[in-house]
Amino acid sequence: VPEGVEVELYRRAAATLVGERVVAVDAPDAWFLKHTDAAEVTAALVDAVITSIDRRGKLLLLRLDTGVSVGLRFGMTGRLLVSGPAGQVNPVAELRYGAVRDDATWDRFAARTARGVTVRVSDPRRLGAVELAPDEDAIGPDFLTLTARRLTTSLDGTGVPIKAALLDQARVGGLGNMLVDEICWQARLDPAVPTGRVRASPAGVDALAAQIRATGRRALRRGGSHTGELPRDVDAPCRRDGSVLQRRTIGGRTTFSCPVCQSEQPW
């Protein structure tokens, strides 16, 4: 599943596109284009030069010399594939999650540059999106550089479970279901604990911010948000104490946690 970790890997893979002029666009799936259509997105890209490629949370941004930015979202199953003139596919294509096949009917969006580099979004489930000039300010501080100070602001006074707060892209950008479960497990924090209780402890906010950064960096190093130590299996034992993991729905998402080592406030 493409969380911020995967999108960061996509960004690095796509860095080869910087400085390239776009010569062709293929946008065969109108449903995938949000607040725009194939003609408009083609007009925005063709003849423009890609000046930089940025990431805000799970949003990938192709910035153009025209001042326009094209936002790519990957939903649950979207992948970014970059291929050079020789046709080789970028290693990002090897990432393991969900479907690993590369079916041409899943192609939702593609752009080709003058030198023959192609960037392509493949998404079987069609939950991703392409958007012109997306609202970048709607995304909170990034999970890889999150400070305790900014996390404190993001956790302002509510009783929502801490997991739901961390999944809220307006509060923290880039975290998805799997990474949040892993972060809570690493922090020995019950994902159901009210956000206000975490915020009330400066030491807790500090530790949580550090854990978010550390877990994010580790997942990045290991190549994906699915590489954590917390098993996502029914009846799987906790790696720390061997307890049978608990499976619940929190924040509308399937949640795994250890009923023993994550049951008490660690701070």
Next chain:
DNA sequence: GATGACCTGTGA
């Protein structure tokens, strides 16, 4: 603030 819809491949 919680819930369901969106979408469709996957595996039981």
Next chain:
DNA sequence: TCACAGGTCATC
């Protein structure tokens, strides 16, 4: 055959 996966958004 059908529940299930989960990022995002609309609606309750």
